[in-house]
Amino acid sequence: MTRDNRQQVGKRDTRRATSYDVARLAGVSQSAVSRVFKTGASASQKMRERVLAAANEIGYRPNAIARGLITKRSNMIGVVISRMTNLYYPELLVQLTQSFSDRGIRVLLFTLEHESEIDVVLEHTLQYQVDGIVTAAILDSAQLDMLDAAGIPVVLYNRQAKDAQAAAVCCDQEEGEAWLVSRLIEAGHQRFAIISGPEDSTVSTQRTSGALRRLSEFGVNEVTVVAGDYSHESGFRGALEIQELLGALPDAVIAANDAMAIGCIDAAREVLGAQVPEAVSVVGFDGIGAAEYAAYQLTTVRQPVARMTHATVDMLLQRIENPEIGHEQRIFQGTPVRGRSARLTEDGGT
Amino acid sequence: MTRDNRQQVGKRDTRRATSYDVARLAGVSQSAVSRVFKTGASASQKMRERVLAAANEIGYRPNAIARGLITKRSNMIGVVISRMTNLYYPELLVQLTQSFSDRGIRVLLFTLEHESEIDVVLEHTLQYQVDGIVTAAILDSAQLDMLDAAGIPVVLYNRQAKDAQAAAVCCDQEEGEAWLVSRLIEAGHQRFAIISGPEDSTVSTQRTSGALRRLSEFGVNEVTVVAGDYSHESGFRGALEIQELLGALPDAVIAANDAMAIGCIDAAREVLGAQVPEAVSVVGFDGIGAAEYAAYQLTTVRQPVARMTHATVDMLLQRIENPEIGHEQRIFQGTPVRGRSARLTEDGGT
DNA sequence: CTGAAAGCGCTTACAG
């Protein structure tokens, strides 16, 4: 390796052009070059032209890293997202990135296999001097305090901190489940089962408890709950488990997300020989693309992802501009999708 | 705003601790602090402890941006991915990010609505001093030259440059289609139609031409090709368009991806009243999750995403270490999935 | 409008 460094063969000049190089070529000061590349800075037309010509000639590009060091604004934000979230919500990351990009902000991406890895990831975001963080993983008080001490604004996506200790953008999971349950009850369903999501998912917890609460309001207190992990396969297994536990399928199965609802339908049809929705109603949550496939046409609640991502971007940028601003929570109502996987009464309200 | 800056109320000290702060507290030089945080640098046990204690006390975190400025290694790589790719391949981005993260590299994410936006995105990656780029968008010779001149290694994901002008990791689209066509022909299918992907997708072009070539080798030269855009809906419309053009469904429909194959199946069953695969065989490509749903069980070719992402990461890091290395292409064979959406002969070879 | 100079927070030869 040491020897390699000495040889000149094939070694092109890899040094990047700097503002000094441009200044020398244009016969102006380095500060002048800097000003030309800063929007809104004072520079004469003549200066501008000379500098731009020189910059163009040697392929100069301002070093955003060096700029960030001195302005203390990296113009990068960290996005922390779990594998699951991107799997079932690929639109989210794309829209978030596009939205930030439109505002001149870059996205430094961090994916989590498990939410427990969050501490080390947070450490990395800070080392890279992000201006803010969007996280689709829950942060505990200590973590929120740490970010607050570091002066980094955070927006939680589909998570809520205890005591509203953080800015958050959410879909109203409980209200969505309440809608689903109300429609099912209204249509005469009496026996219910639930396939929940992973234990460490607050979204799943909210959905499940939202459904249970509304069921209880209707006097339904005996509900079989089996555990899934958001995957299609776990929905499939969930249906079989319910059948096993009850000796038969209930009137309705409430899955904590669409993927599991589809898995549940597959198991009902293929293994248990039960028609959906004739023999059993199945409802999901999310409004993913597959929910609209002709074979499923899920009864579900769609999250307004576009509105939620815009709210997230707005909120984070606002907090970056003004770090002292108080916390805000924006809770978006989901869009009911009547679908065909559940027997609902024709004129059931929304 | 000017007035706001003056007021001290509620203004906490947002200045981050630097290596100088740590040095002062620990009573050592700033260089010593730097060494303690650099793995493999010389520092006595005593020094190490004092520095770490001081750093911990004031919450010091090395500034990765400043480090990058001087080492000329940002430890960030740029990932350029189209909306479509993330939509149908959410696993890709997650695995890529995880894999880079395991090697201490951060991912700066850039999403493309259209592949034409690539120029400005490339400009941004360079301004942020990424050490390398993974792109799932095609680059032309000028763009490759520009990156080469800037000394930034690139690996193309599922794209190939003209004359193998760039490092690339691909799934063998043509060979995959050849397998599908061979099995269909072998099972007696005679009339074929194709639903292609978007025009600007080289993957779609390769798949379509791969299928056409193999069909032609079998003497099938009259093939109806309709245009889709990779979406489920366009597959649905594609099926209707084929029916309209031919007056009937062909023996087999070859869709350029799984999502369109599923859309095609939905249209065949729901609108055209045709059983799949009894009345019409439908094949896809990709091996997405929904391809395995009981209602579809697609006959398709699965891309070995995990192996491809690993190859991508390995190749890019290798090129970062040694920029003078020659180009390499790694072409991965897809995994045939026999499924149930096409009538194949029992013992059809692979 | 323009330039000289200081400084952002680090790393890295170079001496000791």
Place this chain on the structure above:
DNA sequence: CTGAAAGCGCTTACAG
């Protein structure tokens, strides 16, 4: 092993 010093590529008061 440790410290003083230079420098990475910028921005930004401060004079002129």
